[in-house]
Amino acid sequence: MNSPFRHIPLRALAGMFAVATLVAGCSTPGGPEQTAANVVDRSPGKPVVATPTIAPITTGELSGSVLATLTDPKSVLSKRSIYFDYDQYVIKDEFKPLVDAHAKFLASHADYKMLIQGNADERGSREYNLALGQKRADALKQALKLLGVRETQLESVSLGKEKPKNEGHDEAAWAENRRDDMLYRDATKPAGEF
Amino acid sequence: MFIGANAMLFSLRKLLTLLLAMLALLALPARAQLSIEITGAGANRIPTAIADFQGEGLLPQGVTNVIRTDLERSGLFKLVDTGNKPMPENAQPVFGDWKSRGADALVVGSVLAAADGRYEVRFRLYDVQKQVQLAGFTYLTGAGQYRPTAHRISDVVYEKLLGEPGVFSTRISYVVKSGKRFELQIADADGGSPQTALASHEPIISPVWSPDGSRLAYVSFEAKKPVVYVHSLTTGQRHVVANFKGSNSAPAWSPDGTKLAVVLTKDGGSQMFTVNADGSGVRRLASSGGIDTEPRYSPDGQFIYFTSDRGGSPQIYRIPAAGGDSQRVTFDGSYNVTPRPSPDGKTLAFISRNNGRFQLAVQDLASHQIQVLTDSAKDESPSFAPNGRMILYASEIGGRGVLAAVSLDGRVKQKLSIQAADVREPAWGPFQK
CATH class of the missing domain: 3.40.50.10070 (TolB, N-terminal domain)
Structure with a gap:
């Protein structure tokens, strides 16, 4: 069962590096993305874009800023879905950087918990699809654990085919519905998932 | 100023219209009744x-x-x-x-x-x-x-x-989805006198009647995950039967009404357990590396039929209710799910995928003869009438969820639908005591 994830730890470092560059890229909209360094493009004819990277000073982490990293559309952590092929439960390479980013966040924020909701497309029995969605949720949970997230921070559940993202009945809709959604909860607060 | 007031008036009217529409939506399911159309006769x-x-x-x-x-x-x-x-x-x-x-x-x-x-x-x-x-x-x-x-x-x-009992005094339950609203409803077998047992903004699936007809077990997603409840129809009270870490689903009553078989993922994978009707005494029923789900007791309580992908594709198996070795029951095709033994224990109804179409089928458990009873494409959740004559199931017509019923010989056919709503997850209740 675990064979699809054997290689994840080997790639974890590379993945995390990829995420770091991705985050830096996001913080400089319109700027160069090929490097995380503070580069000012001075090619003739191009506008001068200053991209200062000022590290925010924090005295202890403000939960507001943590919230922002999870919900700001510019933050990679605001991306909460990964998608699967038909009858497949293996996390595709294209989603590994995202999984790495969430693993890194959870590993360094013990107060946060994640509810992983697996989903299936509409074809077939409701309960069997619930079990298929669970396999997808479990696959992500396993991947996050291998990246150092504590078991107690994770719960994998399934919504089966009951909560389609796309209500359509074609392959394009089904592809959107074969997915895991990641919901966060701040364990120190009574408020629900976001 | 003038434009502003006008716009405000407009938005007020819009709001009012919206409110009225919402009220109408809320009122609709209570009045809406299953209408039955006969599409085949003996x-x-x-x-x-x-x-x-x-x-x-x-x-x-x-x-x-x-x-x-x-x-x-x-x-x-x-x-x-x-x-x-x-x-x-x-x-x-x-x-x-x-x-x-x-x-x-x-x-x-x-x-x-x-x-x-x-x-x-x-x-x-x-x-x-x-x-x-x-x-x-x-x-x-x-x-x-x-x-x-x-x-x-x-x-x-x-x-x-x-020479066999009628089922006109029995009741059925089903889930009505209208917009984002889900209602677990109970009605007479002819769709009359519908009542709502549970209304929710999250899905409700897998309702199943207790053998004495006084309670329904079901799965509700109101906690952002599947949780199994038992709901008393006489008191309107309900309690959680299984809410473990992970998913909790697929309840099935033991014939004596004391226990439920359920599917839990608390120990990894979708696996079958039994639990007392009050939620106590959880015991593992079987262990497999894959998916085990959709348990259903044989009427004599000896076996539990279930769906498993342990052989590579979803097929139906059975296991002694006390645990033990499983036997494979279906062999034809690559997708046979949702086993439902008939009240006399002689026939198994299930959903079979044939050329990409999900159809209601029955297998004679003695001769292993299989008959596909429908020509539809999205059949689900079969449920036997307590006299074993008809099978109620969910299907889809024109993109809308409907219920349908077919006799064991495939001749008598009915369609049960509600205007402007999806109906699914039927469960036929027992004989009234």
Whole structure:
């Protein structure tokens, strides 16, 4: 069962590096993305874009800023879905950087918990699809654990085919519905998932 | 200023319209009732005359039509024209007349006001060919109880003429989805008198009746994950039966009503457990590396049928209810799921994928002979009538969820739908005690 994830730890470092560059890229909209360094493009004819990277000073982490990293559309952590092929439960390479980013966040924020909701497309029995969605949720949970997230921070559940993202009945809709959604909860607060 | 006020007025009106629309939506499911359409009938229907009950004008609505509709919808009776002339229950029928009308059976009845404000509904059933009375009963009933009384009369007629109990007095449950709203509803087997047991903004699936008909177990997603509840229909109270870390689903009652088989993922994977009806005493039933789900007890309580992908594709297996070795039950095709043993334990209904179409099929458990009963493409969740004659299941017509029923021989067919709503997850309740 675990064979699809054997290689994840080997790639974890590379993945995390990829995420770091991705985050830096996001913080400089319109700027160069090929490097995380503070580069000012001075090619003739191009506008001068200053991209200062000022590290925010924090005295202890403000939960507001943590919230922002999870919900700001510019933050990679605001991306909460990964998608699967038909009858497949293996996390595709294209989603590994995202999984790495969430693993890194959870590993360094013990107060946060994640509810992983697996989903299936509409074809077939409701309960069997619930079990298929669970396999997808479990696959992500396993991947996050291998990246150092504590078991107690994770719960994998399934919504089966009951909560389609796309209500359509074609392959394009089904592809959107074969997915895991990641919901966060701040364990120190009574408020629900976001 | 002027534009602003106008815009505000406009938005107020919009808001009002929206509110009214929302109110209408909320009110809709309560009024909406399953309408039943007969799409196929049995080969040898018994020609039956049901004379208008004399004096039924005393009741808010007549019983005659309820009985006629019951019997006709079963697909096993052919109604004989009675000339709409009421015939009192105590009059001696002129059998020759009924014979010439083509009737083999005759029902006559009367409604009388009883001294205590209730009503006496009397009826007799005759065999026209043999010219003998087959049954005769009197029911004391309140004015609001005319439908249950009519269903009981239908049950007597059905049983006397066909030799097996009727299911007209039983109830069904199903889930109605209208917009984002889900309702678990309970209605008479003919779709009448619908009541809502649970309304939610999250999905409700897998309702199943306790053997005594007093409770429903189901899976609700109101906690952002599947949780199994048992809901008492008499008190309207419910309690959690399984809410472990992970998913909790697929409840099935043991025939004695003390336990449920459920599927839990708390220990990894979707695996079957048994749990007492109060949520105590969780015990693992089986262990497999893959998916085990959709457990369902055999009526004698000896076995649990279930769906598993342990052989590479979803197939139906059975395991002794006390645990032990599993046996594979289905072998044809690559997708056989949702096993439902018949009340006599001789037949297994399930959903089979044939060329990408999900269809209701039955397998004779002795001969292993399989018959596909439908030509639809999205069948789900079969549920046997308690007399084993019909199977109720969910299907889809024109993109909308409907319920359908088909007889075991595939001949009698009905469609049950609600205007502008999806109906799914049917469960046929037990005989009324």
